[in-house]
Amino acid sequence: MKSIRSQLLLWLVPSFVIIAFLAGSSLYLSEKRRLEANLDNELNEFVRIMKLTLKRPSPPFAGPFNMAPEFVSSVKKKLNDDSSGYYMQSWAEDGSTLNKSLSLGDQQIIRPNRINQQLQDSGEYVEYDSKLMSGDEIRVYAFSLQGNPRRATSDVSVAISKKVINQRLANFALELTVGGMFFCILLSAILVLVIRRSLVPIQNLTEQVAKVEAGSLHNRLIEENVPTEITPLVDRLNQLLTRLEQSFLRERQFNSDLAHELQTPLAAIRTTSEVALKWPEQSSFDDYRYIAESTIQLQQTIDSLLTLARIESSGNETLSESVSVFTIVEECLSLHANSIEARGIDIILDVNRAQSLRSDPRLLRIILSNLLSNAADYAPENSEVTIAGDLLLNNQGTSNYQLNSTVLTVVNSAPNLTKGDLVTMFDRLWRKDSSRTGSKHVGLGLSIARTAAKALSLEITADLVEQSTPEQKIKMSLTVVDKKF
Amino acid sequence: MKLLLVEDSEALRRAVVKALKASGFAVDATGDGQEGLWMALEHDYDVIILDIMLPGLDGTKVLKKLREANNESPVLFLTAKDSIEDRVAGLRLGADDYLVKSFAIEELIARVEVLARRKYQIRSPKLVVGDLVLDRSAKTVRRAEQNIVLSSQLFALLEYLMVNAGSVISRSQIEQHIYDEQVSPMSNVVDTAVCALRKAIVVTNDCPALIHTRRGMGYLMSVDKP
CATH class of the missing domain: 3.40.50.2300 (Response regulator)
Known part of the structure; x- marks a missing residue:
């Protein structure tokens, strides 16, 4: 019952039934009122004639009721005909029946005792529904006929049978019930068809989504003929597909790059070994050197991947120790001293010796070492690398809590980098050189640095300074928050 | 090659x-x-x-x-x-x-x-010129039911000549296909190699010559003397 179709049917079909019932009831009551009004009019007209007839001094009556023939031929006909549905009965003041129409036969109209006195006092009449002894429903018009010297005061009730209008109302009710049921069934069927038709775009969307596979992520869901209510959903799904496609592309790129980083040195080791075994006369001392270099390259790749995995899995297991910024920068620089010297890199160190903060020295060392390694190896030969540590004080207003930040920046020339590179350079195995030639860097350094920074809740940002000029430089900034309680 | x-x-x-x-x-x-x-x-x-x-x-x-x-x-x-x-x-x-x-x-x-x-549109690994058979996959050369041992360069030279049997192959073509960029274009390495190959594929005294020189043009591998 969770489907939209079920929900709509569950709510709409009972609503239609209720609406149909209310409409039918209104029609029935309206018709009933109309028929009763007609009946009352007919009764009143009949009573009016009766009153005129009874009040008029007349010659001797014909039949059991004294009526002038010229006035009462139709009245007499109705009252004397036992199937006409017109009745009349009069009572003396003592309650004895004075007269009654032939149409009543053995039956009596129930005399309205309670109203009698009232009728006599007001000289008016009352109308009410009653029943004959046979069970026939009748509409009664009761009035009092004032006496005169010739005639005693009497109560007169004129009635008309409701059999015809009851029959009509019963037929009408049957018609309404059948019509209402037909209306409800028809409406429900239309509703089912409309809902089914309205849900076709969702079905189409479902089929389109079902066809989405890793290889077809470049396809987008078609918004044509989609109802406006579903368009936002299609838009969101398309945005999701875009993100998935990008994610898959990165995953594919990572796999491709990793395959290259692992397979190439492995192929070199294997081929060199096989050649040495098959053609020993061709082998030389250099073969061992190449095998060693390829092995080191493989080991570096695997070590970097393991470092990355370990930092990611370390979670919140970080240390909090007092760290001298100057000391840790010097330590990291010493790790790359050979490369710095060989490439003629001039290091400009602008860090306060007394500057210290509380952080995890192990992770800080990993971050700085990778940033400095990149600067030392990728800055043009005989260029400058500037390392600066700026202290930012930010008092939060409370006496026992102080939050200081040290922004460590490493700036070096990077004439070939583009703005687009800044977006992807922190991706795993990213290398500016798409051919991935060379074995010193595998493209995991910046990814490791960013992951380590995340573990410390820090952020590394990269910006291009003096962009698009030969003097273009890259500025890597690490904001280290020092929390002291 | x-x-x-x-x-x-x-x-x-x-x-x-x-x-x-x-x-x-x-x-x-x-x-x-x-x-x-x-x-x-x-x-x-x-x-x-x-x-x-x-x-x-x-x-x-x-x-x-x-x-x-x-x-x-x-x-x-x-x-x-x-x-x-x-x-x-x-x-x-x-x-x-x-x-x-x-x-x-x-x-x-x-x-x-x-x-x-x-x-070269060759399906079989075996090249045959007269009674000389070169098996490219087994890297063997046989003539008159006798095995001939050749250095890799002579083997490559013979293979190239047999692949182009019936056609005159110039020295520069041989240089291009058999020798790498280290070989000087002025050297007589091709003539020396062809001479050595001729000797190597003679297994009996009555063996007919299969490599013929066309003066000023190059070398031709053929059973018939031109």
Whole structure:
């Protein structure tokens, strides 16, 4: 019952039934009122004639009721005909029946005792529904006929049978019930068809989504003929597909790059070994050197991947120790001293010796070492690398809590980098050189640095300074928050 | 047979060159895509072994430019890109074969041999001229039911002459196909090698000469004396 179709049917079909019932009831009551009004009019007209007839001094009556023939031929006909549905009965003041129409036969109209006195006092009449002894429903018009010297005061009730209008109302009710049921069934069927038709775009969307596979992520869901209510959903799904496609592309790129980083040195080791075994006369001392270099390259790749995995899995297991910024920068620089010297890199160190903060020295060392390694190896030969540590004080207003930040920046020339590179350079195995030639860097350094920074809740940002000029430089900034309680 | 190897990993390039040379191929090698393209367009290589991820010019672009220049040399992609999409893309681009790193060197050599045969429209690994039979897969030469032992370079020279049996092959053609770029064009290495080969394939006193000199033109391999 969770489907939209079920929900709509569950709510709409009972609503239609209720609406149909209310409409039918209104029609029935309206018709009933109309028929009763007609009946009352007919009764009143009949009573009016009766009153005129009874009040008029007349010659001797014909039949059991004294009526002038010229006035009462139709009245007499109705009252004397036992199937006409017109009745009349009069009572003396003592309650004895004075007269009654032939149409009543053995039956009596129930005399309205309670109203009698009232009728006599007001000289008016009352109308009410009653029943004959046979069970026939009748509409009664009761009035009092004032006496005169010739005639005693009497109560007169004129009635008309409701059999015809009851029959009509019963037929009408049957018609309404059948019509209402037909209306409800028809409406429900239309509703089912409309809902089914309205849900076709969702079905189409479902089929389109079902066809989405890793290889077809470049396809987008078609918004044509989609109802406006579903368009936002299609838009969101398309945005999701875009993100998935990008994610898959990165995953594919990572796999491709990793395959290259692992397979190439492995192929070199294997081929060199096989050649040495098959053609020993061709082998030389250099073969061992190449095998060693390829092995080191493989080991570096695997070590970097393991470092990355370990930092990611370390979670919140970080240390909090007092760290001298100057000391840790010097330590990291010493790790790359050979490369710095060989490439003629001039290091400009602008860090306060007394500057210290509380952080995890192990992770800080990993971050700085990778940033400095990149600067030392990728800055043009005989260029400058500037390392600066700026202290930012930010008092939060409370006496026992102080939050200081040290922004460590490493700036070096990077004439070939583009703005687009800044977006992807922190991706795993990213290398500016798409051919991935060379074995010193595998493209995991910046990814490791960013992951380590995340573990410390820090952020590394990269910006291009003096962009698009030969003097273009890259500025890597690490904001280290020092929390002291 | 002369091959071009374009591979940026120096260690791998060095080992593959050694193996191919030991198998009797003349090999030129480079680690740069742009240089590789220039070499491929300048020389008529029997097979080109091409890495995809190359500095200078991507391997796929090298192949595309080669085909655009109507260079129909068979190309074997030797790459770490191992996905089905990469293989299909490489082959659709016009590569004749695709080998994923790491590989067995024997397999690479076998594939190169197949591509070289395909270039000369030869299906069988055996080349026959008169009673001289050269088996390219077994690397053997037999004449009059006797085995002939040849150095890899002489084997390559004989193979080249037998592949082109009936046609006159110039010295420069032999230089181009048998010797790599290290050989000086002014040297008489071809004449010396042909002389040595002639001697090597004489197993009996009544053996007819199969390699004939056409003065000023080159050499011809044929049973009949021209």
